[in-house]
Amino acid sequence: MKNMKKKISLNNLFQILVLLVIGTSPAFAKVAVKAAPAVQQWKIKSSEIKFAVSHLTHNLEGVSKSAKGKAVCDAKSCEFLIGVPALSFSTDNGNRDQHMYEIISAAVNPIVTVRVVTSSDFPAQKAFNLDVSFAGKTHTYKSADGELIAKLGSPEQLVISGHFTIKLSDFSVKRPALLAIPVSDEVPIQVNLEFEAVR
DSSP states (O other): OHHHHHHHHHHHHHHHHHHHHHHHSHHHHHHHHHHSOOOEEEEEEEEEEEEEEEOSSOEEEEEEOOOEEEEEEOSSEEEEEEEEEGGGOBOSOHHHHHHHHHHTTTTTSOEEEEEEEEESOOSEEEEEEEEEEETTEEEEEEEEEEEEEEEEEETTEEEEEEEEEEEGGGGTOOOOEETTEEOOSEEEEEEEEEEEEOO
């Protein structure tokens, strides 16, 4: 009977030791990390951001291809943080561009930043939160009116395209006028961004 108790005790002790060894082994730890929700980081590889300004007499478009930024996605959401040099926007008209830079105070506020938070349930997002810092002001658009579409070109490539609209009045930007008629307050924005995975 004593031998049986001793044998049982030794067996129990052996099982405890095995569990302790497995639980602290690198292989077990690796499995545990893989089981946790994955967080993927991306950085901008190439970009094209367009804007449009409307007036009763004509419309014009401008573009920047100098955006920098990153994205962080987990199982629930994606956060995009994008910065664009204000002086990189161009309408292919030097005089007009210079006037635009003065209106938005580009020398004092050299970077336009956009922060977008979406769910990670891509490919299409019809509603998303948008923080824009522009001309020295920051405005938050809750459930912004627009669309963002994500396509995974490969495990190393994420392409984001879409559109949304901002208002100049949200940033206290004085609307330029032609023939005493100011341009439209609403400015549609189109984005095409290619991200590469950060390893």
